[in-house]
Amino acid sequence: NDLHEHELNHNAHQISCHICHKIFANTYRLQRHMLSHEVDPLTRKFQCSQCPKAFKFKHHLKEHIRIHTGEKPFVCLNCNKRFSHSGSYSSHMASKKCFTHNPEIEEGEVLPIKSE
Numbered sequence: 001n002d003l004h005e006h007e008l009n010h011n012a013h014q015i016s017c018h019i020c021h022k023i024f025a026n027t028y029r030l031q032r033h034m035l036s037h038e039v040d041p042l043t044r045k046f047q048c049s050q051c052p053k054a055f056k057f058k059h060h061l062k063e064h065i066r067i068h069t070g071e072k073p074f075v076c077l078n079c080n081k082r083f084s085h086s087g088s089y090s091s092h093m094a095s096k097k098c099f100t101h102n103p104e105i106e107e108g109e110v111l112p113i114k115s116e
Contacts, residue, residue: 048065067084072084076089
């Protein structure tokens with residue numbers, strides 16, 4: 001069908017970063033990602049105390065620190081899966097993976113984020 005054809009075409013054009021080899025769907029996202037490899041201390045003033053990474057914004061450092069602490073404050077109310085970032089939770093809901101765990105939830109129903 002058209003959706004399947006679109007997905008195949010979309011995935012065929014992925015581009016990878018020559019530094020860390022992460023894969024991106026388009027050049028805009030790759031260019032935005034390349035900023036993460038900048039080492040300008042004026043641009044990235046929020047330094048992680050546990051690894052060499054530094055961030056332009058304090059809230060990005062706060063999210064990054066969760067990698068080290070294992071904190072996952074966002075919980076799917078449907079399947080109880082935990083996430084360290086709200087964006088990961090949103091992706092989970094968009095993929096509808098959790099609908100198989102709770103048939104009482106109607107497909108397309110959006111559940112609120114539960115944050116502790």
